[in-house]
Amino acid sequence: MNKLLMGNEAIALGAIRAGVQFVSGYPGTPSTETLETVAKYRTSDMDLYVEWSVNEKAAMEAAAGASYSGARVLVTMKQVGLNVASDPLMSLEYVGINGGFVILVADDPGPISSQTEQDTRHFAKFSKIPALDPATPLEAYEMVQEAFELSEKYKTPVFLRTSTRVNHACQSIEIDNERYRNEISGFKKGPNWVIFPGLTRKNHVLIEARNEQLRHENSKSRFNTLNISEKAENKRLAFAAGGVSFAYFSEAVKDAGYELGDVSYLKVGTPHPFPEDIALSLLKSADEVMVFEELDPVIETELTYIAGKFGIAVKIRGKLTGDVPNAGELSAEIVSEVIDKYFGGGESGKTSFAHDLPDRGEAPDLPVRPPVLCAGCPHRASFYAVKQAMKGQKAVFCGDIGCYTLGNAKPLDMVDTCLCMGADITIAQGIQRVSPDTKTFAFIGDSTFFASGITGVVNAVYNEADEVICVLDNSTTAMTGQQPHPGTGVTMMGEITEKVDIEAVLKGVGVGFVKKVDPMNHKEAVLAVKEAAAVKGVSALIFKSPCVSLFRSDKQAYIDEDKCIGCRKCINEIGCPGLYFKDGKAHIDEAQCNGCGLCTQICPVGAIDIKKLV
Amino acid sequence: MINCMLSGVGGQGTVLASRLIAQAAMANGEMAMTAETIGMAQRGGCVVSHVRCGKEVASSLIPKGMADIIIGFEPNEAVRVLPYLKKGGTVITTKRSVEPVTGALTGKTYPGEVMIDYLKKTDARVIVVDADEICKAVGSFKVLNIILLGAAVKSGVLGISPEEMKETIKERVKPKFVDLNLKAFDLAYERV
Numbered sequence A: 001m002n003k004l005l006m007g008n009e010a011i012a013l014g015a016i017r018a019g020v021q022f023v024s025g026y027p028g029t030p031s032t033e034t035l036e037t038v039a040k041y042r043t044s045d046m047d048l049y050v051e052w053s054v055n056e057k058a059a060m061e062a063a064a065g066a067s068y069s070g071a072r073v074l075v076t077m078k079q080v081g082l083n084v085a086s087d088p089l090m091s092l093e094y095v096g097i098n099g100g101f102v103i104l105v106a107d108d109p110g111p112i113s114s115q116t117e118q119d120t121r122h123f124a125k126f127s128k129i130p131a132l133d134p135a136t137p138l139e140a141y142e143m144v145q146e147a148f149e150l151s152e153k154y155k156t157p158v159f160l161r162t163s164t165r166v167n168h169a170c171q172s173i174e175i176d177n178e179r180y181r182n183e184i185s186g187f188k189k190g191p192n193w194v195i196f197p198g199l200t201r202k203n204h205v206l207i208e209a210r211n212e213q214l215r216h217e218n219s220k221s222r223f224n225t226l227n228i229s230e231k232a233e234n235k236r237l238a239f240a241a242g243g244v245s246f247a248y249f250s251e252a253v254k255d256a257g258y259e260l261g262d263v264s265y266l267k268v269g270t271p272h273p274f275p276e277d278i279a280l281s282l283l284k285s286a287d288e289v290m291v292f293e294e295l296d297p298v299i300e301t302e303l304t305y306i307a308g309k310f311g312i313a314v315k316i317r318g319k320l321t322g323d324v325p326n327a328g329e330l331s332a333e334i335v336s337e338v339i340d341k342y343f344g345g346g347e348s349g350k351t352s353f354a355h356d357l358p359d360r361g362e363a364p365d366l367p368v369r370p371p372v373l374c375a376g377c378p379h380r381a382s383f384y385a386v387k388q389a390m391k392g393q394k395a396v397f398c399g400d401i402g403c404y405t406l407g408n409a410k411p412l413d414m415v416d417t418c419l420c421m422g423a424d425i426t427i428a429q430g431i432q433r434v435s436p437d438t439k440t441f442a443f444i445g446d447s448t449f450f451a452s453g454i455t456g457v458v459n460a461v462y463n464e465a466d467e468v469i470c471v472l473d474n475s476t477t478a479m480t481g482q483q484p485h486p487g488t489g490v491t492m493m494g495e496i497t498e499k500v501d502i503e504a505v506l507k508g509v510g511v512g513f514v515k516k517v518d519p520m521n522h523k524e525a526v527l528a529v530k531e532a533a534a535v536k537g538v539s540a541l542i543f544k545s546p547c548v549s550l551f552r553s554d555k556q557a558y559i560d561e562d563k564c565i566g567c568r569k570c571i572n573e574i575g576c577p578g579l580y581f582k583d584g585k586a587h588i589d590e591a592q593c594n595g596c597g598l599c600t601q602i603c604p605v606g607a608i609d610i611k612k613l614v
Numbered sequence B: 001m002i003n004c005m006l007s008g009v010g011g012q013g014t015v016l017a018s019r020l021i022a023q024a025a026m027a028n029g030e031m032a033m034t035a036e037t038i039g040m041a042q043r044g045g046c047v048v049s050h051v052r053c054g055k056e057v058a059s060s061l062i063p064k065g066m067a068d069i070i071i072g073f074e075p076n077e078a079v080r081v082l083p084y085l086k087k088g089g090t091v092i093t094t095k096r097s098v099e100p101v102t103g104a105l106t107g108k109t110y111p112g113e114v115m116i117d118y119l120k121k122t123d124a125r126v127i128v129v130d131a132d133e134i135c136k137a138v139g140s141f142k143v144l145n146i147i148l149l150g151a152a153v154k155s156g157v158l159g160i161s162p163e164e165m166k167e168t169i170k171e172r173v174k175p176k177f178v179d180l181n182l183k184a185f186d187l188a189y190e191r192v
Helices: A007-017 A033-041 A056-068 A079-084 A086-095 A120-127 A137-154 A197-220 A244-255 A276-285 A298-309 A332-343 A378-389 A403-408 A423-434 A446-462 A502-508 A522-534 A569-574 B014-027 B075-080 B101-106 B112-121 B131-138 B144-155 B162-172 B175-191
Strands: A002-006 A022-025 A049-052 A073-078 A101-107 A158-163 A169-174 A225-227 A237-242 A264-268 A288-292 A315-317 A395-398 A439-445 A467-473 A513-517 A538-544 A555-559 A579-582 A585-588 A608-612 B002-009 B031-035 B046-054 B067-072 B085-094 B125-129
Touching: A002 A007, A002 A137, A002 B014, A007 A033, A007 A101, A007 A137, A007 A158, A007 A169, A022 A033, A022 A056, A033 A049, A033 A073, A049 A056, A056 A073, A056 A079, A056 A086, A056 A101, A073 A079, A079 A086, A079 A101, A079 A120, A086 A120, A086 A197, A101 A120, A101 A137, A120 A158, A120 A298, A137 A158, A137 A169, A169 B014, A197 A276, A225 A276, A237 A244, A237 A276, A237 A298, A244 A264, A244 A288, A244 A332, A264 A276, A276 A298, A288 A298, A288 A332, A298 A315, A378 A403, A378 A439, A378 A467, A378 A522, A378 A538, A378 A569, A395 A423, A403 A439, A423 A439, A423 A446, A423 A467, A439 A446, A446 A467, A446 A502, A446 A538, A467 A502, A467 A522, A502 A513, A502 A538, A513 A522, A522 A538, A555 A585, A569 A579, A569 B101, A579 B101, B002 B014, B002 B075, B014 B031, B014 B046, B014 B144, B014 B162, B067 B075, B067 B144, B075 B085, B075 B112, B085 B112, B085 B144, B112 B125, B125 B144, B131 B144, B131 B175, B144 B162, B144 B175, B162 B175
Parallel strands: A022 A049, A022 A073, A073 A101, A101 A158, A237 A264, A237 A288, A288 A315, A395 A439, A439 A467, A467 A538, A513 A538, B002 B067, B067 B085, B085 B125
Antiparallel strands: A002 A169, A169 B031, A225 A264, A555 A608, A579 A585, B002 B046, B031 B046
């Protein structure tokens, strides 16, 4: 059946087709929909378990256990999630696996929704794990199935490394619903599952030999293509590209007036181990090779190495030589500009795609639209309460990863630091330790608290830190699209489970002062913050109010225009997208307002009230 | 190949609209690819969807100067992606602009008329849709994307007939919202 599928959906359906039996992961853009799609298409007669794990490390380890026992497993995460999972990952390669083990890691060139522009192909080399790199959603569908075969054949985890424009692109794909049946053998005891230096020494030799063998085997992989042009005019220059950059390259070649077969190129779908034999053929065929790839110059470096190894006189160009931008996303236009320099075009200064674009004059000033907390978001109220309570005092506000990072925007301006998952609690400790006159606050969401906050709380209690931990508990993993987590009481299998109680966790690890607060009650919230800030040592507030995306509000604010004095306080204090100013008065944007009522508590003349919608 | 770009502000429903266009093209036997903005920018930021339909589609992103049609969910965002429009291409935009939150703080406004006047001075074929009026007529502000699809189908650029698009809407939209959406589609198709 031909279906329009997002790359992540295609990967999920490919994995289901390959008979995956255990899927774990942690939400992270652009990888999230993969695991969600597995859960959506899972039926009770399928031998298939799926979970959102507490973090990527837990997901990787749980999957390792399932694979040891013979199950086919898929682990999903974004690129920075792999940093969290790197401890089990690095050792797992030395131990090896039993059931097919595929790790989906979604890279984010740009970056569009990430902290870093790291390249998972390096992690593949670093961990010695083979990697596949699809150019399109269709290829991702095929690669994920092949990855299980490769994994079982060579008894190693295999990376399916994708990027945003594959994960979040949609493509019409022919889907086959037949599902491979894998028999689970059960865990068989043996010395091979226990990592010791002796085991590592022995297996390291085998891994290196296997990867050397794969450099040749991969040269025959259907995911790599070598084309040597018959056209004499194009012989001097060859190209190499990997992942989505190959799609841009194909388009740019056509725009330059050639068919793909007219130029010499290497498409790399298996960046590690690198397909050495066909790369060598390419290098021997040309005087220069131009490389297109996003993130780091991995292919470029490999080609340079192979040229050196075999003593071939060829120039390798790309990011390292300054011909291709070394940061940010690539596009067909960027590739086209580089190509045109070779094919003699591009001298008009325009990219070749914009062949005959008319001059459209200068466009009027356009608005800047930074992402903002939603209208009615409880995080806004929590930040505002802390801001009001600490007015005039020396305080630093440490933030974390999630929707609430957006609390740094003006007028709230309440996120002074943000580094990585869970770092708010520990950074606050460091700041306060060396500047004791500063009160530090750590803001952490509920999902992030479970993912990697608890260790920091234990560290704070043990090392007698002095800080206020503010858990912004909106009962969901909001930024990535409302995934359940340990505090929500539901699993990805649709089962009702024990809710892990944040308050009990905080008290259990020894936080002396823990208080639950409703951030939407501004006065009480401010008092609670003052109380917590007065505590010497570690104190904690749990701001509990659900994410506005979880329910449909039946309330809305309205403004009594006769009472509104046009002071702009509501707008200037909280920056809610549900409020705007026009003709000397504040107004409510009815398409956005959720009736949270925060602005009614700020208006100095009581001009804003809440009405129930019918 | 038809290249269609949709631009708007997070939360306006651009993603569903682009999927509907791709789906309708596929029902016509075309290949389709789309690329959408998903993630942090969805929280009130600028969002862009690329839809490419034809016999052969290499990548999901439309290169600059190659879009046959821009569907602007508000006039500022239509202007922002204008460099993607091919010579003499079509721009569909709503009449009213969505003011940015930063504007509420600084007091600077970005009225739709300024953008539409600018667009009309270019080589683009400009179609302005009074979406608010149609929203009021059907009694919902959640049908903006379908209204714009109505206008886009009417423009003839997509190569999709109104019947084909309505079939796709019936397939992809939640059953209880189908009638509302079809009504919005018809009204937009008639009035533009």
